[in-house]
Amino acid sequence: MTKTIAFYGSSLLSAYWNGAATYYRGIIRALHARGYQTTFYEPDVYDRQKNRDIDPPDWARVVVYDGTVEALRKVAAEAAQYDIVVKASGVGFEDDLILSEVMAAARPGALRIFWDVDAPATLAEMRGAPDHALRRWLPDLDMVLTYGGGEPVIAAYQGFGAKACVPVYNALDPSTHHPVPPEPRFACDMAFLGNRLPDRDKRVAEFFTRAAALLPDQHFILGGNGWHDVAMPGNVQKLGHVPTAQHNALNCSPRMVLNVARDSMAVNGFSPATRVFEAAGAGACLVTDAWEGIELFLTPNEEVLVARDGADVAEFVRSVTPEQAQRIGQAALRRVLAHHTYDQRAAQTDELFRLHAARMEAAE
Missing domain, CATH: 3.40.50.2000 (Glycogen Phosphorylase B;)
Structure with a gap:
């Protein structure tokens, strides 16, 4: 099983107005330890690049693109190079267009995932918009992963046509969050x-x-x-x-x-x-x-x-x-x-990826 991931999200480098940063870092870092090579694509918006709180890490390649449609389409086309293509919720710049461009570019046989870091908000949007881009794409995606939500979220996504919806909960990265002397x-x-x-x-x-x-x-x-x-x-x-x-x-x-x-x-x-x-x-x-x-x-x-x-x-x-x-x-x-560490969440995610790969092989 090959393990290259194109991950289109809000930001890996900056937690500024970006509550998902810790989650992305924990999951992607732990997946790297399991042999996955991730490229994280993030737009230069909301002054996040001016407020970086980590340098580009050695456990992921980060591509920062201009907040323009032209730049978006260019990086979206690169999805064709990867085994796993992830579009996260809440990128904050042309989310619907990113989803459409990225999933259309994914090569045949690639694992296509929508990773929802705010499922209640996304589901509320879809309920209020019959023509929502994600509603159109869900039946064609292989799975939805969420960082929260129990059975109501799973049932709602399946009701919208998702083939599978699995929570991969927030967790702890002990290398970054740990006890220190009080200040x-x-x-x-x-x-x-x-x-x-x-x-x-x-x-x-x-x-x-x-x-x-x-x-x-x-x-x-x-x-x-x-x-x-x-x-x-x-x-x-x-x-x-x-x-x-x-x-x-x-x-x-x-x-x-x-x-x-x-x-x-x-x-x-x-x-x-x-x-x-x-x-x-x-x-x-x-x-x-x-x-x-x-x-x-x-x-x-x-x-x-x-x-x-x-x-x-x-x-x-x-x-x-x-x-x-x-x-x-x-x-x-x-x-x-x-x-509740990200190593454990990555083990869960790795198993999901492997099960999908096995099903694809069996179907051939």
Whole structure:
């Protein structure tokens, strides 16, 4: 089985306004260790290239193309050279055109995949647009992979004509996210790191802002883009964009770290954010808003604290001691190292690729 992959996504080199970067890096790096050679094609848009947080890696070839249709068509034609062709969701530049051009260019016999890093949003788009490009292409693709979502997502994709839909969940890359010494500048009672997004605003207001307002004597930290003009209680310190290289310190320094799911992710369940594994990998005491399927990844009250609302978050901050927080964080670290690393996700993905190759050979 040959193992060359053309991967068309948002960005491998920059996590700036690109929450999928850690996921892409973890999966592609782990697949490289299994013998896969990946070329990642990313457009030069949204100032991501000006805000790179890694250099071009030795475990993938990266092609950055201009944000023009002409450049897009040129790199899409290169899909014909590869054994596996992947179009990811949320590239952020001419997504429908990339899908059509790339899949049309794929050579006969190539494995053609749509890799959805935001399945709830993609499915909502397709429900509202009968002529959606992905709806047209799904019956011709070999499989859909998603980084989250349980049976509702699988059933929805199959209902749209997907031959197969398999979740390949977020995970931990222990080489990049791990415990480090705490830094005084990030010391606080609770930290939340996440870009401001329309379908997370209300949940952040409930689980973070309300909790901070209920505890005026406690120190809260807010990191991420888009919060500069949002009113916050006086005990909240805004950091703005936090580069990936500082995430370990931000996770290791507070007494607790908060995860707040987007509305669509919470509704669909089984969609742990990258931050969940980053925090657990650093040994942080993680508090998350409640969503279906959390116990598949971390055990509530032992490896993670689950809050129903802002009052619950405030009670955790008020009552959980540093010693208790440390025990929970260490338990989470042990769990993710044992069951939720990108090496394990890559093993799953490799098996999917091999099974497809075997079916193709049997059909010849």
